[in-house]
Every structure is written in structure tokens, then in C-alpha cells.
Amino acid sequence: MTAIRKAAMNAYESILWPSMRDESWRYTDTRAIAATDFKSADPSTVIKADSLSPFLLDSDMPLMVFADGVYQPDLSTATSMPGVQIHRLADVIASNPERLEGRLASHADYQDDPACGLSTAMITDGVVVEIEAEATMETPLHIVFFNQGTTHPISTHPRVLIVANDRSTGTVIESHVGTSEQVILSTPVTELIAGDNVNLDHYRMVREGAATWHLGDVALHQGARTEVSSCVLAFDGPLIRTRMRGTLAGEDGNAILHGLAMGHEDRHIENLLRVNHMVPHCRSRESFKHILEDKSTAAFTGRIYVAEGAQKTDAVQTNRNLLLSNTSKATARPQLEIYADDVKCTHGATIGELDQEAMFYLQARGIPADAARSMLVQAFAGEILDDVAPESLRNQAQLLLRNRLPAAEHLAAME
Amino acid sequence: MLQITNLHASIDDTPILRGIDLTINDGEVHSLMGPNGSGKSTLAKVMAGDEAYEVTEGSIVLNGQDLLELDPHERAAAGLFMAFQYPVEIPGVTMKYFMRTAMNSVRKNRGQEELDAYEYLSVVKERAATVKLDLELLDRPVNGGFSGGEKKRAEIFQMAMLEPSACVLDETDSGLDIDALRIVAEGVNTMRSPDRSFLVITHYQRLLSYIVPDVVHVLVDGKIARTGGKELALELEEHGYSLIEKGNAVDA
Numbered sequence: 001m002t003a004i005r006k007a008a009m010n011a012y013e014s015i016l017w018p019s020m021r022d023e024s025w026r027y028t029d030t031r032a033i034a035a036t037d038f039k040s041a042d043p044s045t046v047i048k049a050d051s052l053s054p055f056l057l058d059s060d061m062p063l064m065v066f067a068d069g070v071y072q073p074d075l076s077t078a079t080s081m082p083g084v085q086i087h088r089l090a091d092v093i094a095s096n097p098e099r100l101e102g103r104l105a106s107h108a109d110y111q112d113d114p115a116c117g118l119s120t121a122m123i124t125d126g127v128v129v130e131i132e133a134e135a136t137m138e139t140p141l142h143i144v145f146f147n148q149g150t151t152h153p154i155s156t157h158p159r160v161l162i163v164a165n166d167r168s169t170g171t172v173i174e175s176h177v178g179t180s181e182q183v184i185l186s187t188p189v190t191e192l193i194a195g196d197n198v199n200l201d202h203y204r205m206v207r208e209g210a211a212t213w214h215l216g217d218v219a220l221h222q223g224a225r226t227e228v229s230s231c232v233l234a235f236d237g238p239l240i241r242t243r244m245r246g247t248l249a250g251e252d253g254n255a256i257l258h259g260l261a262m263g264h265e266d267r268h269i270e271n272l273l274r275v276n277h278m279v280p281h282c283r284s285r286e287s288f289k290h291i292l293e294d295k296s297t298a299a300f301t302g303r304i305y306v307a308e309g310a311q312k313t314d315a316v317q318t319n320r321n322l323l324l325s326n327t328s329k330a331t332a333r334p335q336l337e338i339y340a341d342d343v344k345c346t347h348g349a350t351i352g353e354l355d356q357e358a359m360f361y362l363q364a365r366g367i368p369a370d371a372a373r374s375m376l377v378q379a380f381a382g383e384i385l386d387d388v389a390p391e392s393l394r395n396q397a398q399l400l401l402r403n404r405l406p407a408a409e410h411l412a413a414m415e
Numbered sequence: 416m417l418q419i420t421n422l423h424a425s426i427d428d429t430p431i432l433r434g435i436d437l438t439i440n441d442g443e444v445h446s447l448m449g450p451n452g453s454g455k456s457t458l459a460k461v462m463a464g465d466e467a468y469e470v471t472e473g474s475i476v477l478n479g480q481d482l483l484e485l486d487p488h489e490r491a492a493a494g495l496f497m498a499f500q501y502p503v504e505i506p507g508v509t510m511k512y513f514m515r516t517a518m519n520s521v522r523k524n525r526g527q528e529e530l531d532a533y534e535y536l537s538v539v540k541e542r543a544a545t546v547k548l549d550l551e552l553l554d555r556p557v558n559g560g561f562s563g564g565e566k567k568r569a570e571i572f573q574m575a576m577l578e579p580s581a582c583v584l585d586e587t588d589s590g591l592d593i594d595a596l597r598i599v600a601e602g603v604n605t606m607r608s609p610d611r612s613f614l615v616i617t618h619y620q621r622l623l624s625y626i627v628p629d630v631v632h633v634l635v636d637g638k639i640a641r642t643g644g645k646e647l648a649l650e651l652e653e654h655g656y657s658l659i660e661k662g663n664a665v666d667a
Contacts, residue, residue, distance in 0.1 A: 355503075355505075357503045358503050358505045360465055360466075360487065360503075361499065361502070361505070362505075362517075363464070363486070363491075364463045364464070364491060365488075365517040366488050366491035366492055366517045366518075366524065366577060367488055367516055367520050368486070368488045369486065369487075371516065375508055375512075375513070376507075376508070378507070379505065379507025380507065383506075383507060411516055
């Protein structure tokens with residue numbers, strides 16, 4: 001553990017916060033972050049159940065709750081269940097650090113990214129989930145990282161490690177939330193390691209406070225005949241940057257990586273995606289959608305990497321940007337890096353406005369312009385939200401979207 | 416009553432409609448025929464409020480309300496319905512959600528109560544039956560992957576749902592085989608009533624064998640060049656538009 005922290009700190013100190021001349025940081029300005037003196041959160045931080053309730057999902061979903069990175073035992077209901085071990089990362093570090101070897105910080109690359117470097121150097125607590133071979137998680141685990149901050153800027157480094165052994169099934173949902181206007185830097189890193197014949201679904205909902213910079217990582221590593229999905233839903237926060245890395249290391253694997261982000265005011269969203277096809281006969285589907293209002297901006301960089309010998313790779317990557325104002329801006333950089341000759345890889349990126357013909361058609365049927373616009377935005381987001389399997393999470397996301405749109409009262413109830 | 420007076424409209428400064436006068440009394444069915452490019456579809460779109468066209472002169476009054484003063488959705492609430500020649504596909508919005516939102520908006524605007532789920536469903540079933548519309552289509556995206564016939568039947572279904580007082584059918588017959596044409600026509604005929612008027616826009620006479628008009632107008636070069644009874648359609652079928660076009664040229 002000490003060695004990892006040290007290596008990560010060295011990495012962080014050698015990169016620090018890069019300028020926008022750095023290729024990976026061309027679209028995200030970190031000057032304000034670099035200029036801020038962050039402190040760690042007070043270890044006695046507590047939050048009230050009331051503050052948490054707007055962000056909860058099903059009442060029967062087991063919960064792990066952290067406030068500014070500090071574990072909240074009174075609000076956490078999750079306990080290990082048959083076949084599924086759920087622990088605080090701090091406990092595992094203290095009592096069984098060998099269980100983390102070759103797992104923790106093994107897939108989220110901290111060498112070339114300051115946020116991941118800092119996060120890894122500062123590892124203290126978080127959640128470790130291990131689903132045993134053949135086991136099935138009956139209900140999704142919900143991990144809530146609530147950020148409230150204090151009078152001086154703080155940084156928090158939420159960490160999640162999910163290990164799904166062969167032939168296991170499970171779903172984990174993270175919520176990164178807050179309502180405070182205090183300055184906070186959050187650098188959540190989640191690693192998902194799936195063996196063979198696994199079915200693992202991961203969701204990350206981001207609803208940060210007005211001054212919380214969110215620079216996150218999701219790294220997946222999957223074995224043969226395994227399907228892993230990860231979906232990042234970014235609704236609130238002045239800066240939401242997510243690096244998502246998927247590695248298909250076993251044949252006949254399937255990776256589904258989705259993202260939906262909604263920007264307004266002067267918010268900035270960045271998604272950096274990389275999918276590594278290391279072996280033959282794998283499939284990956286990447287779909288990222290950005291809805292931009294006001295002066296918000298979004299940047300997408302997506303790379304499909306196909307290693308030598310990874311024949312019959314089937315990868316489809318799309319990035320669609322819907323600009324709802326003249327002052328919003330989107331950038332898309334789809335990239336392919338292919339070293340095999342028998343593969344099917346496609347990528348597509350679009351930046352556009354609402355379809356005017358569709359707008360007129362809806363209006364001609366009696367629907368006011370603002371409601372018509374809202375319906376088309378819902379439809380745009382629907383392609384991502386319809387695939388969100390946990391119903392309570394899907395409903396929450398649909399409601400967030402709907403409440404952000406004008407003329408919600410004109411829209412018929414969703415059926 | 417629908418009254419169009421001296422209507423001029425242009426697109427990108429090119430005049431398309433050059434002074435149309437047309438009055439349709441309640442309960443009447445008028446047909447608007449004419450060669451390609453005469454402005455038939457432009458008239459339909461201008462009536463519905465398509466912003467691509469600029470009205471430079473004239474008025475369109477429906478039951479005392481000047482439609483040109485209204486936004487497209489207010490025109491629908493005021494009782495106008497335009498069946499599109501090319502119904503637009505809208506991925507991600509189901510027919511059901513679309514129709515329910517449209518119906519609620521229109522009813523609200525007309526000062527009527529919203530229908531509850533049960534009432535709504537029974538109206539859907541009844542109106543879908545008049546155009547033999549498969550109810551499963553309602554779970555699909557708006558016009559998404561519909562056949563040509565399904566799209567046009569869905570237009571007439573929407574018309575039946577929104578209970579307009581003036582219906583404009585823009586080349587509803589285009590792309591339909593004879594069976595589909597007959598179903599669409601039957602759907603329209605069941606909607607004929609003393610307080611509802613129709614403007615049936617078509618290039619060909621064949622639709623008018625099924626939806627028999629009271630009055631036939633021929634549009635040439637953005638103006639109504641001739642008006643007559645239903646026999647005018649048959650005459651045009653036999654001789655083509657060239658006769659009238661020539662006549663018009665002589666008049667000019």
C-alpha cells in the first residue's frame with residue numbers, strides 16, 4: 001500500500017496540473033485547481049440523513065455512505081451477504097492488505113494523470129466489493145459520496161474496487177452528490193475487475209455542488225465471455241471530467257460504455273474514453289451523449305485500441321452532441337488505433353441542433369414550441385437512459401432531465 | 416368556415432403563392448389540384464405555420480380567428496389539422512407519448528379537461544379502428560419504420576384524435592397502393608360532418624373517387640386558375656393540366 005501511494009505521489013509531483021498545451025488537458029483548464037490550497041476533510045465529518053434523502057434510490061438498496069470521504073456508519077446499511085463481501089477500504093488496508101495486491105491501483109493508470117495520481121497517493125477509504133465465484137448480488141449496492149466541504153477548500157478521493165469472480169453477477173451504483181457551494185476537489189477512482197463469464201453493471205451518477213470540481217476515473221478489466229457495462233450520468237457540477245478505460249482481456253467479451261451529460265450555465269464536461277481490445281472476438285459499444293445549454297462546453301476524446309492479433313474485434317463508438325444554444329460548444333475527437341487486419345471498428349461523432357422538421361411536426365400537432373423542444377431532448381437522452389437497468393436510477397435520471405427542461409407541465413406522464 | 420383571402424407567400428424572397436382566394440364552408444370538402452410546383456404543398460405548410468415561408472399579404476381566417484396571428488400549436492388548438500405529405504420520423508418519442516402530449520396540449524388550449532388514462536385509451540381504440548391502425552404502432556417511435564401506408568393512416572388517426580374543424584390533407588394519396596388509399600379515404604369519410612371542412616390536396620384524380628369533393632380548384636403558378644364541381648377533376652384526368660396552364664398563360 002505504502003509503495004503504491006509513494007509511486008502515485010511521485011507521479012503526481014512529476015506531472016502536477018498540466019497546462020492546456022498538454023494534449024490530454026487541451027479542453028480542461030486546471031489553473032484554478034492548481035492555484036487552490038486544498039486540505040483533507042475533518043475525519044469527524046458527519047451528515048444528516050435529511051441531506052442524503054434527495055439522492056437515494058430504492059429504500060431496500062444496501063447503502064455505503066461517505067461525507068467528504070469520511071465513512072458514515074449511521075447511514076450505511078450495507079453488510080456482506082452470502083457470496084458478496086462488502087467492506088470499507090480502510091478496514092481492508094488495516095487488516096488484509098494482501099487482498100488488495102494486484103487489484104487496487106492496478107488498472108486505473110495513475111502514471112500519466114494528475115487527478116488519478118493524486119487520488120491514488122491519497123488513498124484512505126472507500127469501498128471494496130468482492131463477488132465470489134458463482135454468486136449473484138440480489139440487489140444493487142448503492143455507494144453515496146456526499147460532498148459538503150467546509151470553510152476552506154478540501155479535496156476528497158473516493159475509491160471503489162469491485163472484484164467479480166468467475167460466473168458472478170452484480171450491479172453497483174455510485175452517486176457523487178452535494179448541494180454545498182464550498183470549494184471541493186473530488187477525484188473518484190473506481191476499478192472493476194471481472195473474471196470469466198461475469199455479468200457486471202456499474203453506474204456513476206454525478207450531481208455535485210456548484211463549486212465541486214469532479215475529476216474521475218473508471219477503469220474496467222474483463223475476462224472471457226464476460227459482459228461489463230459502465231454508464232456515467234453527469235447532471236451537476238461546474239467541471240465533470242471522466243476518464244473511462246476498458247480492457248477486454250478475454251475472448252468473447254463484451255464491454256458497454258455509456259455516458260450522458262447535461263451542461264448548462266458555464267459548466268464544462270469532458271469524457272476521455274479508451275477501450276483496449278487485447279484479444280480476438282470481443283465486442284465493445286461506446287455511446288456518449290452531451291446536451292449543452294447556455295455557455296456550457298463539452299469535449300470528447302475516444303480511442304479504440306485493437307492490439308495485434310485481436311482479430312474479429314467488433315467495436316462501435318459514437319459521440320453525439322446536442323447544442324441547445326448558440327453559445328454552447330462541443331468538441332469531438334474520435335480515434336482508432338488498430339494493429340489487427342480483420343476487425344470491424346466504426347466511430348461517429350455529431351454536433352448539431354434540434355431537428356427543425358421534427359419541431360414543426362410536433363408543433364403542428366398542438367404541442368407548444370418549448371414542450372416540443374423538451375420532448376426532442378428527452379428522446380435524445382432516451383437512447384442512453386433506456387439502457388439504465390435499475391428502475392429507480394432510471395427514474396431519477398429521467399426526472400432530473402425533465403425538471404431541467406422547460407414546459408415540463410405540458411409533457412404527458414411517461415409511461 | 417375557412418376563409419383564405421388574397422394570400423401571398425414566398426420562400427427566400429421567391430414568391431410561391433400569388434393571391435389565393437378560397438372559402439370553404441362548414442361541412443364542405445374542397446379539392447385543390449394542380450401541376451407540380453404550382454404551390455399546393457406550400458399552401459398547406461403556410462396554413463400550418465411553417466416558418467420557412469413568409470406570408471407577405473393576405474389572411475387565413477378559421478371560424479373568425481386569424482390563423483396568421485397564431486403560433487403553429489395555437490393553430491392546431493384553433494381547429495386546424497394538416498396531414499403531412501411526408502410525416503416526420505422522430506426516434507426516441509413513442510407515438511403514444513407524442514399523441515397523449517398533443518391531445519392534452521390541444522384540449523388545455525381549448526379550455527377542455529384533460530382525459531384520464533381510461534378515457535384516453537378508449538378514444539385511442541375507437542379512432543385507431545376507423546383507419547385500421549394496428550395499436551402496436553403506438554408503442555413505436557413516431558412514424559419510425561412505418562410503411563408508407565402506415566404513415567398516412569397514422570396521420571388520419573392523429574386527425575381523428577385531435578378533432579379539428581378544418582382538415583388539410585397534403586397529397587395524402589402519394590405513395591399509397593389502392594388498398595391503403597381506400598382505408599385512408601374511408602377514415603376521412605367517417606370524419607365528414609356538418610361542422611367540419613376539408614381541403615384535399617392532390618395531384619391525381621384517383622383519391623377523389625373515394626373522397627368525393629363538393630368543389631374542385633385548380634392551382635396554377637400560385638393562383639387558383641379554375642374552380643368547378645367534382646366533374647372538373649375527371650376533366651383534368653382526361654386532358655391533363657396543360658389545357659388550364661395554357662389558358663392561364665393566355666389570360667396573363
